[in-house]
Amino acid sequence: MDTIHYMLDNAGYLASLTFQHLWLVALAVGLAIIIGVPLGVLIVRHKWLATPVLGVATLLLTIPSIALFGLMIPLFSLIGQGIGVLPAVTAVFLYSLLPIVRNTHTALDSLPPGLREAGRGIGMTFWQRLRWVEIPMALPVIFGGIRTAVVMNIGVMAIAAVIGAGGLGCYC
Helix, strand or coil, rough: CHHHHHHHHHHHHHHHHHHHHHHHHHHHHHHHEEEEEEHHHHHHCCCCHHHHHHHHHHHHCCCCHHHHHHHHHHHHHHHCCCCCCHHHHHHHHHHHHHHHHHHHHHHHHHHCCHHHHHHHHCCHHHHHHHHHHHHHHHHHHHHHHHHHHHHHHHHHHHHHHHHHCCCCCCCC
């Protein structure tokens, strides 16, 4: 009952923290989409890059979130930003990369070869095939990776309050 009273008495404050939390997650995942989808396309085009890129992304995800936030503090202290939003968003961005890159790679790599051949057969360049054929066919799987990153990082961002990022998890 005390929890309900607290939430009712502090509804504005909780709404503000929730908005801040969702904004931080959206910023980190948005940056991961901007970097991760093209990176996934790159490793499909250059197969030899797939193992190292996916390996590094997988390695980053194995680091516990509190430890990654702890690693960000001294790294960003070098530029005077050791505590706050920048190290938190960077850590959550790194966590977001694996599901987005892996799903982009999986989606594009598993397209039927006949689909690419049909595009080549009508004279499409690589970029035209990618834009008009491959990406639209791969979107459901790519969005699955984005959804996974968002759900995963809503929880991880709550820990970011420990390093001063704000949002839910902050008891200010």
